[in-house]
Amino acid sequence: MIREFTYHITEQDIQKAPSGALLTIQGFLKSLGYSHSVIVSLKRTPQGIVKNGVWARTGDVLHASDTLQIRIEETLSSANIVPIPLPFPVVYEDADLLVINKPSGMPIHPSQGNYDNTLANAAAYYYQQKKEPFIYRCINRLDRDTTGLLILAKHSYSASLLSQMVANRDIHREYLAVVKGKTELSGVVEAPIGRKEGSTIERQVDFEHGDYARTIYRRLYCEGGYSLLSLSLDTGRTHQIRVHMNYIGHPLPGDFLYCPDYTKIRRQALHSYRLSFLHPITKEALSFTAPLPDDMRAFFTLQNIPLR
Known part of the structure; x- marks a missing residue:
């Protein structure tokens, strides 16, 4: 998995640096929500941080009109997660995240007694079929028997942003x-x-x-x-x-x-039933719904129950 971002540095970006300080690449990336671990990984990635076409260090200073290119590269998949063909209903997918409608009876993480029946196993199989590496990063929790929508991050940067959004209660x-x-x-x-x-x-x-x-x-x-x-x-x-x-x-x-x-x-x-949030990268407003499951609908005779 490779995800690349290009930033054109403006005078407004420079002014975001603390008073009297220079704006470094590290400071700029932190202002965009890159976590410490993501920045460390970028340092180790060939062409992970490039300024004006030249490999750069995180301590290098940025100036207005500079171009900064970031390359996130993940070639390994999550270890010890066995790919199993299980239900994996994808509601939405782009380069940064997935939204899944989790079935009942499916834990989200492997644990003692649950090694091959989890959402992690289903995700591993889904990406194995696509011949793509995938590190399992589940953003919001659901109990084993609770159905419905949850988010998976597709790379370390989106995971960093989405985790912070959860902490700030920005995912509704x-x-x-x-x-x-x-x-x-x-x-x-x-x-x-x-x-x-x-x-x-x-x-x-x-x-x-x-x-x-x-x-x-x-x-x-x-x-x-x-x-x-x-x-x-x-x-x-x-x-x-x-x-x-x-x-x-x-x-x-x-x-x-x-x-x-x-x-x-x-x-x-x-x-x-519903997840609403701003896309962590594009800031586009996203909202998804998952239909009421049949076993819950069966409590009532009315077919078109108003859900709003």
Whole structure:
């Protein structure tokens, strides 16, 4: 994989340097979100950093009208990830990122007991078929049984930018969930979440030791003792939606931890429905949706449920 960028240095760029300081290549790259590790990698890449057609050092000074060319080259694929032909529904792909509609029952990372059934295995196979190297970089997390949209970065620079966007909450996510009972038309759950004592995975609302968590929900439809909710998160705690909905008395059916009712569904009824963000490189506004999965739609007889 090779990704090249060309920057034409302007007087405005020069003025971004700290007062009285010269603008170095390293300072310029850091201002664009290149991480330390990416810059180190560029130093080791043949023709990784070129100023005005000549190989350059990161400490070299930039002037207005200079041309800086950056070459990101990745020739190796992620080690120890076995390519397996698994579902890998690509919603969007360009030179910098992919958006995937993850199926249920698929962990995003290999772990003990999950070596060949993960999204990483599916990605490795997808790129093996294209005869292209690919380092697996999953940007946002979804639980094994949660379906829907997530982002994979295709190179180190886009990964650096996207990770920072996640930290700054610049990637906006909307979830759909089926919950038990008829909820209020809308509401906010503001309750701290912490690990349940004695469990490595289960979480609970814990006002004494938990971390601040806030979930906003809106009821889209209600039928037969179940509500379909749209939810957004102001925080990103583990199991946040599942714990908060259970806390207010509206758990997600099929949730093996918090509501093991498998009458209508065999997994927690949770779906990452929408992702909206600015493209990390082009700054184009992007927004993607993934249809409500059949096993969640089956709770309701109405075929065209309004999802907005």
